[in-house]
Amino acid sequence: KNQVEQSPQSLIILEGKNCTLQCNYTVSPFSNLRWYKQDTGRGPVSLTIMTFSENTKSNGRYTATLDADTKQSSLHITASQLSDSASYICVVISEGASGGSYIPTFGRGTSLIVHP
Amino acid sequence: KAGVTQTPRYLIKTRGQQVTLSCSPISGHRSVSWYQQTPGQGLQFLFEYFSETQRNKGNFPGRFSGRQFSNSRSEMNVSTLELGDSALYLCASSLEAGQRSYEQYFGPGTRLTVT
Numbered sequence: 704k705n706q707v708e709q710s711p712q713s714l715i716i717l718e719g720k721n722c723t724l725q726c727n728y729t730v731s732p733f734s735n736l737r738w739y740k741q742d743t744g745r746g747p748v749s750l751t752i753m754t755f756s757e758n759t760k761s762n763g764r765y766t767a768t769l770d771a772d773t774k775q776s777s778l779h780i781t782a783s784q785l786s787d788s789a790s791y792i793c794v795v796i797s798e799g800a801s802g803g804s805y806i807p808t809f810g811r812g813t814s815l816i817v818h819p
Numbered sequence: 820k821a822g823v824t825q826t827p828r829y830l831i832k833t834r835g836q837q838v839t840l841s842c843s844p845i846s847g848h849r850s851v852s853w854y855q856q857t858p859g860q861g862l863q864f865l866f867e868y869f870s871e872t873q874r875n876k877g878n879f880p881g882r883f884s885g886r887q888f889s890n891s892r893s894e895m896n897v898s899t900l901e902l903g904d905s906a907l908y909l910c911a912s913s914l915e916a917g918q919r920s921y922e923q924y925f926g927p928g929t930r931l932t933v934t
Contacts, residue, residue: 735920746823746909746925747862754920792862804875805916809862 705730707795709810717818720783724813726776726793734796734805738767738778741790741812750778750791783817790814820846823912823926831932837898840929844891844912850874851893852923853885856907868893869916897931905933 707728716722728736735754739747751760751767753776760767764781780787793810824843832838844851852875853865864877868887885895891912897904907930911923 746911746927748925749922752920752922794862799875805867806875806877807864809864811861 705795705797705806705808707793707808707810709791709793709813711813712811713814713816715816715818716783718783718785722780722783722815724778724780724791724793724815726778726795726810728774728776728793728795728808728810730774730795730797730808732798733771733774734798736767736769736776737794737796737807738765738776739792739794741792743789747792780815783815785817785819788815788817823910823924825908825910825926825929827929828927829930829932831934832900833934834900834902836900837896838900838931840895840897840908840910840931842893842895842910842912842926844893844910845924848912848914848924849891850913850916850921851887851891852911852913853893853895854909854911855879856909856928857905862909865895867916874916900933902933904931906931 710725737752738750741747750765753769766779769776790812792812794807796807826841850869852867856862867875871887882898887893907928909928911925913921913923915921
């Protein structure tokens with residue numbers, strides 16, 4: 704069964720500090736991995752999309768890494784801001800047996816709170 | 820460019836009723852995906868439509884159905900509502916088939932409450 708596990712479940716940090724969120728998956732066959740940011744009461748917003756051959760991808764203060772061998776990904780947030788307070792969701796897309804079939808498996812998310 | 824819009828934003832229904840939710844994608848986007856988000860299960864994939872055809876389907880019962888029109892707008896229908904169907908229903912659009920590697924843009928969601 705395809706699974707995506709995120710840790711920690713929640714995290715509290717002070718403004719200006721860095722943090723790293725983890726995502727471990729057992730999804731196969733792998734197509735791509737995505738990180739989303741979801742503010743309370745709003746739809747998710749895409750941060751990064753990584754394919755099998757990509758090890759690192761950055762989007763401003765957000766840097767995602769992917770180790771396809773160990774099936775692990777991380778999202779590093781640099782110099783956190785109050786606006787970074789949100790849920791961060793890891794999604795792994797698997798490619799189905801029939802060509803053109805792609806199914807996403809979601810992690811439960813990490814709730815990040817940034818305090819002033 | 821206008822974002823993804825979903826209507827209605829809030830809905831209260833009674834068990835056994837049916838409901839139809841609407842999603843208008845970003846202009847030019849041809850793929851629409853639907854998701855259910857609950858506190859207990861998190862985000863779950865319902866289905867994806869591309870060029871009026873269902874391309875991918877998650878593991879939901881047949882009470883959940885959808886369709887896409889020629890202008891790429893999509894509707895999702897839930898029949899015989901159950902209390903457990905209470906959730907935030909999100910749709911997302913992308914230029915092409917979204918699950919492969921294309922950027923997906925989410926709408927604000929429809930909050931459905933079943934009583």
